[in-house]
Amino acid sequence: MEMLNIKINGKDYTVEKNTTILEACHKFGIKIPTLCYLKEINEIGACRMCLCEVKGARSLVAACVYPIDRDGTEIFTNTPEIRKYRKTNLELLLSNHDKKCLSCPRNDNCELQQLCLEYKVDETKFQGEETHYEEDKSTLHLVRNNNKCILCRRCVAACKNQYVSVIGANNRGFDTAITCAFDKDLNEVSCVSCGQCTVVCPTGALVERDDTAKVFEAIADPAKHVVVHTAPSIRATLGECFGMPIGTNVTGKMTTALHMLGFDKVFDTNFGADLTIMEEGTEFIDRVQNGGTLPMITSCSPGWIKFCEHYYPDLIPHLSTCKSPQQMQGSMIKSYYAEKAGIDPKDIVVVSVMPCVAKKFEITRDDQGRDGMQDNDISISTRELAKMIKTAGIQFTELEDGEFDSLMGIGSGAGTIFGASGGVMEAALRTVADVLTGEDLEKFEYTEVRGMDDVKEATYNVAGIDVNVAVTSGLKNAAKLLDDIRAGKSKYHFIEVMCCPGGCINGGGQPIQPGHVRNFVDLREKRAEALYDDDRNLPFRKSHDNPEIKAIYDEYLEKPGSHKAHELLHTSYVERKKY
Amino acid sequence: MQKKISNLPFKGTPEQEAKLKEVIAKYQDDPGAVMPVLQEAQDIYGYLPIEVQTMVAEGLNVPLEEVYGVSTFYSQFALSPKGKYNISVCLGTACYVKGSGDILNKLSEILGIEAEECTDDGLFSLTACRCIGACGLAPVITVNDDVYGRLTVDDVPGIIEKYKN
Missing domain, CATH: 3.30.70.20 (Alpha-Beta Plaits)
Incomplete structure (x- = not known):
């Protein structure tokens, strides 16, 4: 690697050849303002906020796309002229901008x-x-x-x-x-x-779409029993909205805050994730043993489902019929929990806190819910929950740790890792392997499917059967695997697809980090690590070991894949048009 | 100026579609195919409605939005068809200094359409063109093959009336 000696604002530095000015400056502690630049996906040098001076160049250059390729390059990032240009640029942007900032x-x-x-x-x-x-x-x-x-x-x-x-x-x-x-x-x-x-x-x-007013209204209504449940990844990201370091696990503070907001019950969607594994694992074994459609593809991610329905409707038979954890949790709250607590499900308002905005669409799907009732009534994102906590004056960072409420408050480590790409696959393998071997296997970490690669693949020998699995996230990557299935070239038995790159930890409802953070920190890795860490510290790490999961099958659902389970926990899909 | 999207029903024929498919096949492996295919598509259909752009997008395997972005960026592409009577207003230098801009505005006001658009009944379309070589008659407009010269704004309503029946 060729190294170049350069000067930035008169000080000497050494950088690798072809490093951009933006990257070099970041490395040496100088933040260059950017508006359009997004590393790897939007490097177009259009907004002109990052203008810098390169000595000898005819005009100011865009730092985000200017590779340093000459030894002795002299760069200036903060001259009066540069500040003037950047300021004028902002003033011009504001000249055609709706400046109602207070209510934005x-x-x-x-x-x-x-x-x-x-x-x-x-x-x-x-x-x-x-x-x-x-x-x-x-x-x-x-x-x-x-x-x-x-x-x-x-x-x-x-x-x-x-x-x-x-x-x-x-x-x-x-x-x-x-x-x-x-x-x-x-x-x-x-x-x-x-x-x-x-x-x-x-x-x-x-x-x-801000649905927080609906939640506040439900909480204030004494006739309503308001139950909230939070997705696996929320615990790894919510803290960012309160200035906590990226990748801080805030499960304890979050449950305390939810109780303080006035929810009647605070449940963990990790339970719903565990339930998904019980059903999806069973469905997978059934498809393998009885000649069902393979590869089977996970169905937890509603954005992914909608993508498949619009763009690959011919592959719908490959989708698992399992509802997503959000929907399973909601369905169980309005049936199993309602019965146990003696509450009419019509008086229950189920609020889900999700890393996702597609969940707002999923709760309204015709093929979800029953008896004219939705499984979940309101779905809010991580960002909306943070807004509610702030509105309520709750000093989040000062809170003592609380706990989820029982009945659906225990989630296994397998459930918690659902939030990161590869998590559903690993969770499913933990259960499928135990079921097929009839043992409590000691080796249950499937690290090959973890991480942020575009496509992760592995072959696992489970009870004498070679299972080829693939894990992907981001629809661009998913499309490659889908094209292979269409062409009859897919060698996989089981595929996990998450709509958002990196999985739910990078979902569309997650805290917004400004460009100058997300361009230089891998949010996905830091947030995922918080979940894998959570997994390592939980008492139960396989879905089928979760005592509340055992109880719901003993007392209510009979067994995974039962008639009742199919009625309440499975769904169907529709073909949608592309244009 | 934003391009107006035509509401007129699409009247493409199977022959036109077959021709477009040939064009798409010709450019299939060309990474910069959208522009030339749109140009030829416009030659075939006269304009680029959603039905045509969808065929182009599908045929070239590019998002419809990308095709639409190209079609709205370049002034050469029309999203509205030509009317039964296409009125061209010369905005060449001589006509312009003689007030053809006002003529265009008057036409636009009476017909309720901007330049490069077509009325909803399909009768009139309006085009702003460059010098047609009749500077001695400035300002000049043409309605299909009929030429009208030395016009004033007050002549405009009468000309339109002539073609209405």
Whole structure:
């Protein structure tokens, strides 16, 4: 590797050849402002916020895409001229920006606002014509407000990275806007609801639909019994909304906060995840032994399901018929728990806290719920829960540790790792291997399927049968495996697909980290590590060892795959159009 | 100016579709195929409605949104068909200084459409064109093959009336 001696702001440094100015500066403790840059997926040098001076260059250069390729390069990042250009740039952006910051959902967490603060920008500097767009509130999962859009195209890149590409820059010049083809609303195109666009948007142009008011209303209604359950990955990410380090496990504080918010019961969706493994593991064994459709593909991720329905409807028979953990948990709350507690399920409001905005869509699907009742009534994201905690004045970081309530409050380590890509596969293998061998196997960590590679594959010999498995996340990667299945070339028996890159820990409902953090820290790895750590410290690490899971089958569901289980825990899918 | 999307029903024929498929096949392995295919598609259909763009997207295996982005970026592409009567307003230098901009505005006002659009009844479309070589008659418009010169804004309603029946 060729090393170059360079100067940044007059100080000597050594960098690898072709390091960008942005990366080099980051390495040496200098933050260059960016708005459009997203490492690996949006490196277009368009926003011009990262302008720097390279001695001898004809004009200022975009640090994010300028590779340092000459020994002796002299770079300046903070001259009066650069500050002036950056400031003017921001003032021009604001000249056509809806500046209602006080009521903006991203107030206090907006990258544009933060830069305006740092550069002491006068928002009234350039007055002129402003474009006006109607808000797109057509979907259940997000609201698009193009009046807040700065055309950075991060969302376009995120959508393209998911192989969905339903949004893009259309028209030109002053009329350029990020819209769908032929100006359709988002609910008219094959958007999969993953919400990755909301996580990368630097402003308030793309935000999750805020359902917190409905939750507060339910809690305040004395006639309602409000039950909340939190997905595996929430414990690994919620702390970030309160300034805690990325990858902090906040299970204890979170359960305390949920009780303080006034929920009548606080359950753990890890229980639902364990239940999913019992059903999905059984389904897999049945498919293998009885010539069912293989490879079987996991069905926990509603964005992935919608993608399959829109883009690969011919592969629907490969999907496991199991409901997702959210839906299983909700279904059991309104049946098993309602019976045990002697409460009419119609008086129960089930609130799920999810890393995901597609879950808002999933709860409304026709093929979920029963007797005209949804399994879950309201689904909120990690970000929305954080907002509720803040609104309620709960000092999250100061809280004592609490616990989940019993009946559905115990989750195994297998359940907790559902939140990271590879977790469902590993959890399933832990149970399937024990069931098929009839033993309590001591080796149950399947580390080959962990990590952040695009596709992870392994072959495990389970009770004399070679099982080929593959794990992938991010729909771009999933598409490769699906194309192979279509072509009849797939060698796998069991595939785990998660819609969002890295799995739920990087879901569309997770805390938003600004570009200058997410470009240099692998959020997925840090958050996943918190879950694997949680797994190592839990008393039960296999779904079938979870005493509450044993109890629900003994007392209610009889056995995995029973008639009753099928009625309550399984679902079906529909073909959807691509255009 | 944002391109207006036509609401007129699509009237593509099987022959046109077969031709488009040939074009798509020709550019199948070309990574920069969207532009030339859209150009030829417009030659076939006269404009690029969603039905045509969907065929292009599907045929080239690129997202419809990407095709649409290209079609709205370049002024050469039309999302509206030509009307039964296509009115071209010359915006060449001589016509322009003689007030053809005002003529265009008047046409636009009466017809309720912008340049490069077509009325909902399919009768009129409006095009802003460059010099047609009749500078001596400036300002000039053409309605299909009929030429009208030395116009004032007040002449415009009468010309439109002529073609309405």
